[in-house]
Amino acid sequence: MANAMYVNSDQLYQAKAKEGKADISRNHSPGRKGCSYKFLLICFLLGISLLWLFVSLPIMIKWYLDLAEVKQKDLSRIDKSLEELKETVGSICQACASRSICQECPLGWLLFRGSCYKFSTTAKDWEGARISCAESNSHLAIINSLEEQYFLSNSTNSKDSWIGLSDKDTEGVWQWVDGSPLSFSFWNTGEPNNYMERDEDCVQLRYDKGWNGEWNDSSCKFTFLWICEKRSLCNLGLAG
Known part of the structure; x- marks a missing residue:
């Protein structure tokens, strides 16, 4: 006849308590703890990058638009100067028959x-x-x-x-x-x-x-x- 094993309630409670501590130790091992820290660090850096992009993007867009406006004004001034120069040269050349022979001098000359x-x-x-x-x-x-x-x-x-x-x-x-x-x-x-x-x-x-x-x-x-x-x-x- 098999030997019967008798375990009282105090022994059963202590055994379950030890088993629970072992599970907790396994769930909070050093490897899992390091992994969570890396994930948090990546999330933090990503958040900082997105924040910098959110703040700097409007500034960069405004700078680009201002630069484009300045260039456009400069081009307009250059075009105006070229037109004035063209008119001046055209007036001068009205007195010339060719590149080397002048038709007339100023009035009275x-x-x-x-x-x-x-x-x-x-x-x-x-x-x-x-x-x-x-x-x-x-x-x-x-x-x-x-x-x-x-x-x-x-x-x-x-x-x-x-x-x-x-x-x-x-x-x-x-x-x-x-x-x-x-x-x-x-x-x-x-x-x-x-x-x-x-x-x-x-x-x-x-x-x-x-x-x-x-x-x-x-x-x-x-x-x-x-x-x-x-x-x-x-x-x-x-x-x-």
Whole structure:
């Protein structure tokens, strides 16, 4: 006959209590605890990233829109400047027949070999004439060839006229108003002579007493007509 086992109630309660502790220990093992911490950390970092994106995205969008607006304004200003430049060049080129030949000079000026000349109708001393030319963006005439001399002397209506030659800076050293030295001359016989030591430091085209536009040194204080010169617009390379 099998041996019977008798367990009292206290022993049964203690056995179940031990079994329950073992289950709790298994459910809270170190491996499971570490896994839950990693999951929480990932969730935290993901939340921070989403929060940063939520905050920064509107700022980035606004910055991009502001930058696009600035670029658009800059492009508009550039387009406007180009249109104004186009209109200016178009106005200049109306006086030009091609890229190298100018049809006409400003009103009241005569064209000769790439330069425009204006002959005054009033008289001034040499310095006053020089200033008047400068006010029209030009200078007193500079003569570099016999052809230019003939053109000017035939265009003055035989009236004495200042040109841009003087020895005001150094006596006997003749220079043009642009500082260039004298390379071509058309002095009359015996000129320059500084007649009667009157400080004849400025040069005129002279016509009286048998003169026909030859050069004469004269006192800069005398008053004569004058000739202004400036390069034509097409000769400056602004045509076409």
